[in-house]
Amino acid sequence: MQYLLTLLLFFVGTVQAQQRIVSLNGSISEVLGALGLESQVVGTDITSNYPAAMVSKPKVGHNRNISPEGVLALHPTLVIGLEKQLDPLLVQQLKNAKANVVALPQALSANGIRQMLQQVAAATGTSAKVPVIQQQFDQQLKALHLAPLHQKVLFIYARGAGTLLAGGAGTPVEQMIVLAGGENAMKDFKEYKPLTAESLVAANPDVLLLFTDGLASIGGAEGLLKVPGVAQTNAGKNKRFITMEGELLTGFTLRLPQALQELHNKIQR
The missing domain is CATH 3.40.50.1980 (Nitrogenase molybdenum iron protein domain)
Structure with missing residues (x-):
């Protein structure tokens, strides 16, 4: 046997x-x-x-x-x-x-x-x-303790200055922002749409969130400040720009606890 x-x-x-x-x-x-x-x-x-x-x-x-x-x-x-x-x-x-x-x-x-x-x-x-x-x-x-942060976060998908999209409702990033204790700054449309100065100023986010390589594609923080409307927002005035690696932020993987803690900490700062 x-x-x-x-x-x-x-x-x-x-x-x-x-x-x-x-x-x-x-x-x-x-x-x-x-x-x-x-x-x-x-x-x-x-x-x-x-x-x-x-x-x-x-x-x-x-x-x-x-x-x-x-x-x-x-x-x-x-x-x-x-x-x-x-x-x-x-x-x-x-x-x-x-x-x-x-x-x-x-x-x-x-x-x-x-x-x-x-x-x-x-x-x-x-x-x-x-x-x-x-x-x-x-x-x-x-083990996570993610208290509400009362911060409006806008996710910008960037692939160079010519491709800037604002993240709306129903995206994986919105779900992550909410789970991490933040609030999605743009919820009046679904998925993604081209970012405009008018919509950016109207949303007035406290924090701008991008993929790490996305921010690099537009010249870093200095390049982001040159995007029309950014400098007029609370995020722009306070230079509250945060980034995360794309797959970690949106993948919903076994690293979810790590991703949520990282995002929470970055929004909180």
Whole structure:
């Protein structure tokens, strides 16, 4: 009996060791890392930059613009991504090539992160690792004490001075701002719209939040102050400009407690 059990465990370990996983989302890549599967990931999308081992993996493009040829060239045994990001045509092409494709939902909440952990673990045969990881995540969340900050925060998506978008209602960033104790400064429209001086002055945010590389793309704080309307806001007058790494801020990953604490601290200063 002991021999059979040992043989079964060896077989399961061998099957897992033969996995060739392509992750098409940074949040999923983080979960794969937490499950100890970095060595079995053979490719990722460009948003996958954590844990560090994911940075050097072959890249197959942005998660919303993936070519099937690039994925299939890696001979994956599992291709995993988010339902809302995967092009149905891509999924069909991969399935036609006999690839095993798993498309997961994503809820922007702590419970959504728990569900993603469980689903990724089930797809990769690592469900036994879930309880310990989830317990650690829950303990980190419980340790947070994020009091209301009474600060209006405006998120600006920047890709150079020619691409400046204001974040409205229903975005992952808005959810993060609220969870961290702040208030979204622009809630009268959904998703994103071009930033204007008029809307900026009317919203009068206390804090401007950007991705770290977004602020760099417009010349840092000095460049941001040159954006029409910024200098007339409370944020501009007090130079309350804060940044966070994009995937940490918007990914809703197992690093959510860290992200919320960081955002809370930066808004509070």
